[in-house]
Amino acid sequence: MEDCIFCKIINGDIPSAKIYEDDKVYAFLDLGQVTKGHTLVIPKKHARNMLDLDEETASELYKRVPKIANAVKEAYAADGINILNNNEEIASQTVFHCHVHLIPRYSKNDDFGFKWKDNSNTYSQEEFLKRAAKISALIPS
Numbered sequence: 001m002e003d004c005i006f007c008k009i010i011n012g013d014i015p016s017a018k019i020y021e022d023d024k025v026y027a028f029l030d031l032g033q034v035t036k037g038h039t040l041v042i043p044k045k046h047a048r049n050m051l052d053l054d055e056e057t058a059s060e061l062y063k064r065v066p067k068i069a070n071a072v073k074e075a076y077a078a079d080g081i082n083i084l085n086n087n088e089e090i091a092s093q094t095v096f097h098c099h100v101h102l103i104p105r106y107s108k109n110d111d112f113g114f115k116w117k118d119n120s121n122t123y124s125q126e127e128f129l130k131r132a133a134k135i136s137a138l139i140p141s
């Protein structure tokens with residue numbers, strides 16, 4: 001897609017620190033290096049984000065994630081790795097070509113450190129089950 005920096009990276013029009021490529025997927029170091037080895041894995045087929053991926057592209061993308069993530073984790077002997085993806089601006093997406101972040105973790109106090117808030121004391125069991133049913137009803141078979 002024209003005007004997409006990640007499509008330009010795939011096409012070799014702008015440089016990247018490539019770590020893996022095949023016919024479906026491209027992986028390269030994130031310029032920001034939140035932690036050492038921070039990598040992005042992207043489908044070669046342009047999609048705005050994960051919400052726009054067709055099933056085949058999603059499957060081709062995710063089936064390669066474990067082997068790439070294991071290499072990223074192993075390279076500098078990380079103790080774990082966060083694998084995540086941001087969709088739309090409110091969710092911190094800044095580049096609108098679908099990408100999966102691989103962020104190796106070396107310490108709880110590194111530059112990625114954050115903690116989920118546990119809100120389990122703020123709703124009833126009934127409300128909890130209502131949420132599940134509402135979402136479930138929206139998933140196409």
Ligand code: AMP
Nearest residue numbers: 005016029030031032086092093094095
């Ligand atoms: P997100 O905020 O989830 O959309 O992530 C976009 C990521 O792309 C950020 O972590 C940026 O550091 C990274 N990024 C932007 N431009 C480049 C580039 N030319 N090469 C490598 N990483 C990039």
Ligand code: ZN
Nearest residue numbers: 004007046097
């Ligand atoms: Zn693109």
